Amino acid sequence: MRDKPYLTSALRDRKILANSEKNVLFQCIVPEMGYIGVPDIADCTNGEQPILVETKTTGKLPRDIWIDNRIQMDVYLIGLESLSFKPKYGIVEYVLRTYQSIRKKFEIQIDDDLRRNIHNTSNEVRDILNGKEPVPCNNPRKCASCGYRDGCPWNL
Ligand code: SF4
Numbered sequence: 001m002r003d004k005p006y007l008t009s010a011l012r013d014r015k016i017l018a019n020s021e022k023n024v025l026f027q028c029i030v031p032e033m034g035y036i037g038v039p040d041i042a043d044c045t046n047g048e049q050p051i052l053v054e055t056k057t058t059g060k061l062p063r064d065i066w067i068d069n070r071i072q073m074d075v076y077l078i079g080l081e082s083l084s085f086k087p088k089y090g091i092v093e094y095v096l097r098t099y100q101s102i103r104k105k106f107e108i109q110i111d112d113d114l115r116r117n118i119h120n121t122s123n124e125v126r127d128i129l130n131g132k133e134p135v136p137c138n139n140p141r142k143c144a145s146c147g148y149r150d151g152c153p154w155n156l
Pocket of ligand 1: 136137142143144146147148149152153154155156
């Protein structure tokens with residue numbers, strides 16, 4: 001997999017690889033599962049394992065991590081594992097839009113239950129892409145802020 005040499009040399013040099021729109025040095029790709037993703041940061045400064053960090057800007061810091069952000073980080077961790085790394089955790093950090101110094105971090109650890117959940121979720125998504133009817137959301141507040149609401153037949 002083409003990312004491993006980048007990460008291995010970054011670990012050796014204890015570098016932080018920061019991905020941005022102009023600078024994508026690390027991608028998590030798991031072709032056999034259909035996963036692809038680009039974490040915001042792969043921090044290699046401990047010289048042992050990359051620590052992935054995903055940053056989310058929000059109007060209100062959540063009490064707990066949002067499930068879609070959790071799944072996103074789990075997929076990134078599975079991507080690292082597929083490159084033979086053994087990530088202990090990943091970080092999802094929420095940043096308050098109005099005061100960017102106010103932040104809240106969650107450390108995500110992956111286990112076998114989560115791996116199974118991710119696998120099931122990815123199978124569900126694949127089924128929907130292949131024509132299966134999706135289960136709509138039942139939360140009007142979520143629909144109100146959803147980017148797909150204009151074209152979604154289940155918009156509440
Ligand atoms: S608008 Fe549609 S896609 Fe968006 S949250 Fe509601 S049901 Fe889900």
